[in-house]
Amino acid sequence: MEFDIVVENLVKRYGSVEAVRGISFQVRKGEIFGFLGPNGAGKTTTIHILSTLLKPTSGKALVAGYDVVSEPNMVRRNIGIVFQDPSLDDNLTGYENLYIHxxxxxxxxxGLRERIEEALKFVELWDFRDRLVRNYSGGMRRRLEIARAMLHTPRILFLDEPTIGLDPQTRVHIWDYIRKLNREYGTTVFLTTHYMDEAEMLCNRIAIIDHGKIIALGTAEELKSMVGSDIVYVKLAKPDPDICSKLSIAGVDSCKVVEGGTVALQVKKASEAIPAILLHLDRLEIRVTEVSYRRPSLNDVFIHLTGREIRDSEGSFIEVARMRHRARMR
Amino acid sequence: MKMLESIYIMAYRQIKRFVRAKSRVAGVIINNILWLLFFGLGWAYTLRGQQFQVLFKGLDYLAFLLPATFATSIFQASFMGGISVIWDKQFGFLKEVLVAPAPRSLTILGRALGDSIVSLLNGLIMLAFGFALTSKLNPAGLPMALAIGFVMAVGFTSMGIAIASTMRSPEGFQLIVGTITMPMTLLSGAMFPLNMTPEWMQILALVSPLTYAVDLCRYFLTGVSFLNMVYPWLTQEVEALLLVVTSLALMVIAMRMFEKTTIE
Structure with missing residues (x-):
């Protein structure tokens, strides 16, 4: 296995505050790797160390095979970065920003002219190339920053909260660019985010970071399996305290009556269990008014590990598929 | 080649930004006109007459003032140029430069050169008004005056950058600029002949490189050097040498300071 980023026991201290407290991980070549955690967890500090903008207090970090402390120039040659805060020159056009870069x-x-054209077309900004960045929208700026970061075809791309503050549509667009970049150019991507959905949609592997430490690392599926299986909620037309005894069928691991005549059923795979459950209830002539299911989210993983929610998250990261089922009338 | 590349592109950026900022260009021209009209003409009319020509070694006040204003306007513009480092910190563009593989000392050098060219243009606008206002300036001295202007611009831009590298807020920088540029401009001998001032003031003036720049520009454009008349050892060559050395030193300091700039 070839690694593009190798981090060993990295520590960054600001005075008495430890922002990064001894983290270790590896990012594989061609992978999209995500750092998921709340604000202030040490994500940006880590990205700044890996991109040679900050010196670590102790520990080791190799990026593209080069040490970030002793060979910063070689690291800089091999990386592209999109910072969390804007870093464009507002008084220049999109084209000029890329040209200077x-x-x-x-x-x-x-060669440069061709690369600029390719990068601007990639993020669909070619038609706006001669407009001053000052007059770009937030989403356009982000796209321009991505175009700029990929301009010199870096081996590794760092993205610090790539979709923070963007509207949902633009976020989906940015995700598409990141995936396309990873697929078409084989670029290794290291991104930080505090959005569950972003980590889940984009990343091959996710490291959950909290208070400067990695508390879990794996694929989204692996992380979620730490919490457990899917949960199906069935709302009955008439509350039935004995319902659980009637629902001991294959595929249902546990059963619990929650308030208002709703039953919570733990199942391995909701999509397969729901039809079976409904068929079974139908045979028993029990009327169902609503069925929904919930898959454990990365948020549940975070809560499971820390007892807290990832703060100020936007958007709905809890994937709830609602299915309304009208029980057949007799 | 690679070295020149990084210098060139940052100079390109600074100049492009200046040309783009129409209000900044207009502001410079308007300021120059107002200064020359109200200060220059005001004193020129007050100090009219034979008896005052003795004070200015045969020059009239406008011919005395204009070449010096060329130098002081370059000084002020150059020094102020450092503020763009702080803006870049605030608007984030500095990170883009810091993370690039181009050596930091060269990107900052390019930046200083770009800003120097901008402030030289500034001085040229001033001088164009000067040539329109009086016929006593010698156009043959223009190339030398421009050379002096450029050397001092590099020095003072570097000084501005060095100070800005250590600062966070534009307000703080402006405060420092104000407290440094005002005394230096007043002491430079631009507005009154230094040979009439008390000795302690002359000593202070001789510490400031701007004084030499003003005297040299005046010498090349009118043929009169006030410093040389008082201090025979201060020939034009010595003055030029002092100016070049100071500018180079300031440039090296700026490069060093900028190397240490972090994003923290």
Missing amino acids: GRLYGLNGQ
């Missing part, structure tokens, strides 16, 4: 990375002439 390209020249700073040693590109020039026809």
Whole structure:
């Protein structure tokens, strides 16, 4: 296995505050790797160390095979980065921003012009290339920053909260670009986010970070399996305290009556269990007014590990599929 | 080649930004006109007459003032240029430069050169009004005056950058600029001849490189050097040497300071 990022026992201290408290992980070549955690968990500090903008207090970090402390120039050559806060020159056009970036990375002439065109078309900003960045929308700026970060075809792309503050549609767009970049150019992506859905939709593997420490690491599925299986909620037309005894069928691992005549059933796979459950209830002539199910989310994983929710998250990260079922009338 | 590349592109950026900022260009021109009209013409009319020509070694006040204003306007614009480092910190563009593989000392050098060219343009606008207002300036001295202007611009831009590298807020920088530029401008001998001032004031003036720049520009554009008349050892060559050395030193300091800039 080839690794593009290797971090060993990394520590960053600001005075007496430890922002990063001894983290270790590896990012595989060509992978999309995510750091998921609440604000202030040490995500940005880590990205700044990996991109050579900050020096670690102790520990080791290799990016593209180069040490971030002793070979920062080699690291810089191999990475592209989109910062959490804007970093564009507002008084220049989109094209000029990329042009200056390209020249700073040693590109020039026809080759640079072609790369700029490709990058701007990639993020669908080619038509706006001569507009001042000052007049770009938030989403356009983000896209331009992605185009800029990929301009010099870096081996590794760092994205610090790539969709923070963007509307849902734009977020989906940005995700598409990141996936496409990873697929078409084989770029290794390291991103930080505090959005569950973003980590889940994009990342091959996720490290959950809290208070400067990695508390869990794995694929979204692996992480969620730490919490358990799917839960199906069935609302009955008439509350029945003995319902659980009637529901001991294959596929239902446990049963619990919650208030208002609703039963919570723990199942392995909701999509397969629901039809069986409904068929069974129908045979017993028990009327059902509503069925919903909930898959454990990364938020449940976070709660499971820390006892807290990831703070100020936006959007709905709890995937709830609602299915309304009208019981057949007799 | 690679080295020139990083210098060139940052200079390009600074100049492009200046040209783009129409209000900044207009502001410079308007300021220059107002200064020359109200200060220059005001004193020129007050100090009219033969008896005052002795004070200015045969020059009239406008011919005395204009070449020096060329130098002081470059000084002020250059020094102020450092503020763009702080803006870049605030608007985030600095991170983009810091994370690039181009050496920081060269990107900052490019930036200083770009800002120097901008402030030289500034001085040229001023000088164009000067040539329109009086016929006593010698156009043959223009190339030398521009050379002096450029050397001092590099020095003072570097000084601005070095100070800005250590600061966070534009307000704080402006405060420092104000407390440094005002005394330096007044002491430079731009507005009154230094040879009439008390000795302690002359000593202070001689510490400031701006004084030499003002004297040299005046010498090349009118043929009169006030410093040389008082201090025979201060020939034009010595003055030029002092100016070049100071500018180079300031440049090295700026490069060093910028290397240490972090995003923390």
